[in-house]
Amino acid sequence: MLRLCNACRYCEGYCAVFPAMERRSAFSAADVNYLANLCHNCGECYYACPYTPPHEYALNLPKVLAEIRVETYAQFAFPRSFSLAHRNSTLVISVLIAIAVGLITALVAAFGSFAAPGADFYAVLPHQVMAFTLGLVFVLAAIAMLVAFVRFWRDGIGVPIEAAPLIASLNDTLRLTNLDGHGAGCPYPQERLSQMRRWFHHATFYGFLLCFASTCVAAFYHFVLGWRAPYPYLSVPVLLGTLGGLGLLIGPAGLFWLKRKRDPALDDLNPRAFGETFIVLLLLASFTGLLLLALRETKAMSWLLIVHLGVVLALFASLPYGKFMHGKFRFAALLRNAFEQSRRV
Amino acid sequence: MSDAFPVFDVLIAGGGNAAMCAALSARESGATVLVAECAPQHMRAGNSRHARNFRCMHASPTSVLTDAYTEEEYFSDLLKVTAGHTNEELARLAIRSSPECFAWMQQHGVRFQPSLAGTLHLGRTNAFFLGGGKALVNTYYAIAEQLGVRVLYNAEVTALRVCGGRFESATITTDGSPIEIRAKALVAASGGFEANIEWLSEAWGHAAMNFIIRGTPYNRGKILRLLLDHGADQVVDPSQFHAIALDARAPKFDGGIVTRLDTLPLGIVVNQRGQRFYDEGEDLWPKRYAIWGRLIAQQPDQIAYSIVDSKTAGLVMPSAFPAMQARTIRELAGLLPLPADALEATVAEFNRSVVDGSFDHTLLDNCHTRGLSPDKTHWALKLDSPPFYGYPLRPGITFTYLGVKVNRYGQVVMKDGRPSPNIFAAGEIMAGNILGQGYVAGIGMTIGTVFGRIAGQGAASATR
Numbered sequence: 026m027l028r029l030c031n032a033c034r035y036c037e038g039y040c041a042v043f044p045a046m047e048r049r050s051a052f053s054a055a056d057v058n059y060l061a062n063l064c065h066n067c068g069e070c071y072y073a074c075p076y077t078p079p080h081e082y083a084l085n086l087p088k089v090l091a092e093i094r095v096e097t098y099a100q101f102a103f104p105r106s107f108s109l110a111h112r113n114s115t116l117v118i119s120v121l122i123a124i125a126v127g128l129i130t131a132l133v134a135a136f137g138s139f140a141a142p143g144a145d146f147y148a149v150l151p152h153q154v155m156a157f158t159l160g161l162v163f164v165l166a167a168i169a170m171l172v173a174f175v176r177f178w179r180d181g182i183g184v185p186i187e188a189a190p191l192i193a194s195l196n197d198t199l200r201l202t203n204l205d206g207h208g209a210g211c212p213y214p215q216e217r218l219s220q221m222r223r224w225f226h227h228a229t230f231y232g233f234l235l236c237f238a239s240t241c242v243a244a245f246y247h248f249v250l251g252w253r254a255p256y257p258y259l260s261v262p263v264l265l266g267t268l269g270g271l272g273l274l275i276g277p278a279g280l281f282w283l284k285r286k287r288d289p290a291l292d293d294l295n296p297r298a299f300g301e302t303f304i305v306l307l308l309l310a311s312f313t314g315l316l317l318l319a320l321r322e323t324k325a326m327s328w329l330l331i332v333h334l335g336v337v338l339a340l341f342a343s344l345p346y347g348k349f350m351h352g353k354f355r356f357a358a359l360l361r362n363a364f365e366q367s368r369r370v
Numbered sequence: 371m372s373d374a375f376p377v378f379d380v381l382i383a384g385g386g387n388a389a390m391c392a393a394l395s396a397r398e399s400g401a402t403v404l405v406a407e408c409a410p411q412h413m414r415a416g417n418s419r420h421a422r423n424f425r426c427m428h429a430s431p432t433s434v435l436t437d438a439y440t441e442e443e444y445f446s447d448l449l450k451v452t453a454g455h456t457n458e459e460l461a462r463l464a465i466r467s468s469p470e471c472f473a474w475m476q477q478h479g480v481r482f483q484p485s486l487a488g489t490l491h492l493g494r495t496n497a498f499f500l501g502g503g504k505a506l507v508n509t510y511y512a513i514a515e516q517l518g519v520r521v522l523y524n525a526e527v528t529a530l531r532v533c534g535g536r537f538e539s540a541t542i543t544t545d546g547s548p549i550e551i552r553a554k555a556l557v558a559a560s561g562g563f564e565a566n567i568e569w570l571s572e573a574w575g576h577a578a579m580n581f582i583i584r585g586t587p588y589n590r591g592k593i594l595r596l597l598l599d600h601g602a603d604q605v606v607d608p609s610q611f612h613a614i615a616l617d618a619r620a621p622k623f624d625g626g627i628v629t630r631l632d633t634l635p636l637g638i639v640v641n642q643r644g645q646r647f648y649d650e651g652e653d654l655w656p657k658r659y660a661i662w663g664r665l666i667a668q669q670p671d672q673i674a675y676s677i678v679d680s681k682t683a684g685l686v687m688p689s690a691f692p693a694m695q696a697r698t699i700r701e702l703a704g705l706l707p708l709p710a711d712a713l714e715a716t717v718a719e720f721n722r723s724v725v726d727g728s729f730d731h732t733l734l735d736n737c738h739t740r741g742l743s744p745d746k747t748h749w750a751l752k753l754d755s756p757p758f759y760g761y762p763l764r765p766g767i768t769f770t771y772l773g774v775k776v777n778r779y780g781q782v783v784m785k786d787g788r789p790s791p792n793i794f795a796a797g798e799i800m801a802g803n804i805l806g807q808g809y810v811a812g813i814g815m816t817i818g819t820v821f822g823r824i825a826g827q828g829a830a831s832a833t834r
Binding site: 028029031032033034035036037038039044047050069070072073074075076077079080081082206207209216217 | 479505690
């Protein structure tokens with residue numbers, strides 16, 4: 026398939042994948058892994074291609090690259106056997122959430138109280154226990170992600186890090202320039218061009234960052250300034266968390282909706298369920314978080330907190346093994362692409 | 371007449387670039403429009419599926435075109451390739467209208483990109499469609515749908531009713547059931563007859579069986595034949611076609627651009643007897659690649675073989691099928707297959723005749739042979755560095771030139787010299803008026819767009 030694409034080249038103006046392909050005349054497995062992760066799965070090339078099925082060449086590059094991409098998440102996961110790529114990820118995540126909620130419930134029973142006195146989360150679960158449990162899982166997940174990233178880097182990336190390509194690839198990653206389609210957007214979910222996917226992804230990505238920032242500020246308040254939660258609605262951590270939570274509500278909901286409307290010719294069931302599981306997990310986390318914020322003065326607070334912490338714990342635990350890795354691999358691929366471009370001129 | 375088919379103002383026969391430009395123009399001029407495309411939806415748009423650029427006159431650099439390209443230069447390029455076989459009035463009309471079309475295309479959502487890698491020589495003259503011809507027509511079809519243009523697929527026009535040069539109705543057969551469709555005007559934009567092997571055989575005899583058709587199997591020239599039968603005047607004879615050297619392993623139809631081969635000027639080309647038959651180094655490849663289809667068509671069994679060695683094999687664009695590869699010429703002969711003794715003798719004689727020079731495949735260098743018949747006048751390097759690579763070649767027909775005569779309003783001119791009041795033609799079916807022979811890249815899309823718009827507007831006014 027890559028050979029045919031490379032002989033045709035009509036798609037070269039769409040995204041980074043085709044020029045990257047043209048820089049090669051032969052493709053190793055590592056090259057293919059790199060190209061697969063460079064693809065943003067917009068579908069432009071599929072609709073423009075005169076050789077898609079039922080043509081006898083039967084080309085469907087984005088679909089094939091999507092399958093390979095999911096394989097790379099499995100191939101480089103640490104430990105490999107934990108990857109969700111070849112599993113019924115919805116089922117695994119459901120079980121994981123149940124276990125995580127059960128664990129938080131057990132911790133509350135052991136160290137805290139099910140009563141909900143006002144908005145004091147730490148009366149339900151003491152701060153040390155909460156921070157230790159979530160922190161531990163997060164650190165383990167971060168290590169697993171780092172190992173996976175390094176494995177992928179060694180396989181298909183492996184370029185020296187230089188300032189200009191780094192800046193270019195950060196720009197590509199943070200602005201999703203490859204989904205811009207020269208200003209017209211991309212054919213997602215169907216053939217008509219739109220910027221919807223890009224904006225929903227921005228809401229998700231920046232929502233996630235804001236939530237992360239909220240947690241960092243709160244940790245700073247607690248450990249450095251010694252200010253104890255709950256923080257007022259107009260405090261920095263709550264504002265950041267609320268904004269982020271809204272982003273994480275709107276973004277994933279939009280992405281989920283788009284995915285459901287996606288042209289079936291471009292979507293495979295396995296990559297799709299794999300992606301959707303992550304989206305649903307993000308949605309659950311933001312939804313339970315915002316609900317908790319809204320109802321923190323009520324009696325429901327303790328159980329909402331338990332469910333929210335359980336979901337966040339499950340989310341953390343699943344990060345290295347699910348769709349979350351796409352961002353890291355995509356960034357690495359974009360970095361390599363920017364490096365190759367810088368060497369060409 | 372069933373309720374599903376009211377009388378339309380304009381019937382468009384065809385579904386490619388010219389047809390859709392006509393459909394949009396007619397609709398935007400207020401006419402109701404029915405498009406009858408004989409291909410199924412996934413194969414719609416005929417040769418436009420494989421098009422990639424639009425040759426455009428321009429006075430100063432644009433978003434994707436460099437420098438300037440004047441009317442005079444454009445026309446002189448056309449004169450060179452057609453050796454004067456062109457209708458100057460229509461040619462200049464197409465050329466002068468090209469900038470306006472370029473703007474019109476952009477207004478209709480067509481996106482352009484700088485010239486593709488490997489086509490830098492076209493960066494000044496040709497605007498490349500982002501994603502190619504299929505993306506272009508997808509854009510038009512999407513707008514047509516928004517504007518309420520009705521499109522029928524698998525809809526072949528099997529008969530026309532024409533009285534005294536005036537179109538009355540067409541019989542359209544969809545899935546085996548014919549319906550008579552009346553319309554106030556007809557735009558014939560249904561391409562040439564390159565996929566009609568029987569028609570090609572009328573001029574080429576048995577050789578036509580060995581031609582490969584680069585575009586869809588639906589370009590059968592049905593409307594062209596009907597119009598000629600109804601008294602339309604003809605331009606160009608049926609033996610004329612645009613054909614290039616194609617990988618013989620290409621599919622019989624619709625293999626597209628990926629099966630073309632650019633190795634020919636870098637090595638030798640032999641026929642099935644293992645003998646060379648033409649100067650492979652005659653001129654720069656972009657200028658000369660279109661003569662090879664015809665040259666191969668004239669060889670025994672319409673087959674030839676391009677042979678290069680490891681010195682030059684990497685200099686060209688990759689193609690769809692990997693080369694046959696061997697350590698020796700004899701071994702390669704076995705793979706292709708060719709008579710080994712003859713091929714060895716040809717290569718040996720060629721190598722003996724090569725005069726040393728400094729090789730540069732990007733210009734007319736001084737590497738040539740001396741004393742051969744025929745000599746290779748440029749890029750002649752000894753075939754002495756294994757591995758040797760071979761590709762089997764067939765003539766690949768891009769399009770045919772025979773068409774109906776039109777005037778500057780896009781009206782089909784009848785044999786008595788009078789234009790039809792309501793039959794218009796656009797695209798490949800009338801391109802022969804401008805392009806009597808030869809080809810300059812991207813002019814087909816220019817003719818299709820310019821005359822598609824003229825025909826669409828003309829057809830819409832003919833209904834009033």
